[in-house]
Amino acid sequence: MxxxxxxxxxxxxxxxxxxxxxxxxxxxxxxxxxxxxxxxxxxxxxxxxxxxxxxxxNPAARALASAQSQSIVVLIPSLSNHLFIDTLEAIHEVMRPRGLEVLIGNYHYDIAEEENLIRNYLAYQPRGILLTGFDRSDVAKQMLAASGVPCVHMMELGGEAQAMSVGFSQQEAGRAAARHLLERGCKRPGFIAAQLDPRVMQRAEGFRQALAEAGMDAHAREMLAPQPSSIGLGGELFAQLLQRHADVDGIFFCNDDLAQGAILEALRQGIKVPQQVAMVGFNDLPASAHMVPRLTSIRTPRAAIGRCAAQALLGLLDGKRGQVQSQDLGFELMVRESS
Structure with a gap:
């Protein structure tokens, strides 16, 4: 031929x-x-x-011919966090049947890096963009607004007028963790966090509010570290918190890997969980239900957020009107042996 x-x-x-x-x-x-x-x-x-x-x-040629690509951009702050892997899988499942390519941008919790990604991706005329949260530079917000590209925000609710979002209340999740520790009889609860991105700090605020409402010093027993969350860091922060506040009897961790590290460190030190220190994690990562003791954690709807956000974006692309601007998918407290 x-x-x-x-x-x-x-x-x-x-x-x-x-x-x-x-x-x-x-x-x-x-x-x-x-x-x-x-x-x-x-x-x-x-x-x-x-x-x-x-x-x-040749997607570039296709975009040139149609004045628009067949790509959807997803911007996330981390590829090492299991939370976002589950979300990305769900997004792919929704977009694939529509013949839309999913382009992933990882900005490593750096708003300047996210701004550059937005600038570069907009040059390829994507059909739509899925964003993580609302915390980004003013320049990035201006570029998105001027582009006219449909956007849906994931993981948080509200944040901007007329912005479509799919997620849950990070602040209420923090309040739920505090209330659980108080109900378990904790008199001196503490908080351990890493990464310190806006969603972590929203959870911290909810935790503090619940303690303040119970008449407790909301900032008395906290360890806040800017480093990425990890099992190793969790063990270190737990040990440091005990050195500073030996009387702490319950801890809310901003992420499960920190709590998992703390459980291992408690084992090394001969500290009984939850008899001496109760522990509550966040995100309910797969290993948490298999820790010794099994970790109590707040389960977040990671896959559902990706699926619903992708469906909401398709609705915008199809010109559907009357969509709910803010979809609250909630969270679930998984009570296990650690508390």
């Missing part, structure tokens, strides 16, 4: 794929993008043709 290919690159073209598979270029494009309305037998023909030709899609 004589192959024409692109005049400029010599690479196989979509037109060749369509011709070889006996479908129109539009159908070939949709089949390769995974659009669910294309019949399975046609998808198979197009995929076989593409494979035989060595065809690779």
């Amino acid at each position: 004589t192959r024409i290919g692109s005049r400029t690159t010599g690479r196989p073209t979509l037109a060749e794929v369509a011709r070889l598979s006996g479908v129109s270029p539009i159908t070939a494009s949709r089949a390769l993008r995974g659009v669910s309305t294309v019949a399975p037998e046609l998808v198979e023909k197009v995929q076989v043709a593409a494979a035989s030709l060595g065809y690779v899609a």
Whole structure:
């Protein structure tokens, strides 16, 4: 077979794929993008043709031809946090049947880095953007507003007028942790946190408010570290808190890995959990239910947030009106042996 290919690159073209598979270029494009309305037998023909030709899609050319890409941008602050992995998986599950590519930007909790990512991704004319929270630079906010690209915010609620958000109240989660420790009889509860991003500090504020309402010193027993959250850091912060406040009898950790590290450090020091110190984590990561003792934690709807945020964004792309601006998916306190 004589192959024409692109005049400029010599690479196989979509037109060749369509011709070889006996479908129109539009159908070939949709089949390769995974659009669910294309019949399975046609998808198979197009995929076989593409494979035989060595065809690779050119998203830049497609965006130029349509004045818009078929990409959705997702900006998250960490790829090492299990929380965001679950969310990303759910987003992919929603977007894939629509033939939309998911581009992931990791800004490492740095708003300047996020601003650069937003600037670079907007140049590719994405169909929509999923953002984590509301904390970003004024320049980033201006670029997003001027672009007209539909946006949905994840993990937090409210934050900006007319902004669509999917998440839960971080502050109420902190209050729930405090109330649980108080109900368990803790008289001197403490708080341990790392990373100190806006959502962590919202949880801290809720925790402090609940203690203040109970007549306790809200800041008396806290360890706040700017480093990334980890099991090792959790053990270190727990030991430091005990050195400073040996009377602490309950602790809320801003993330489960910190609490997991504290449980291991308590084991090393011969401290009984929860008899001497009760512990409550956050996010209910997979290992938490298997710790010794099993960790009490606040379960967050990570996958549901990704799924609902992606669906909300598709609604904006489809021009649907009357969507709920703020979707509160709530959280669940998983009471286990550590408290």
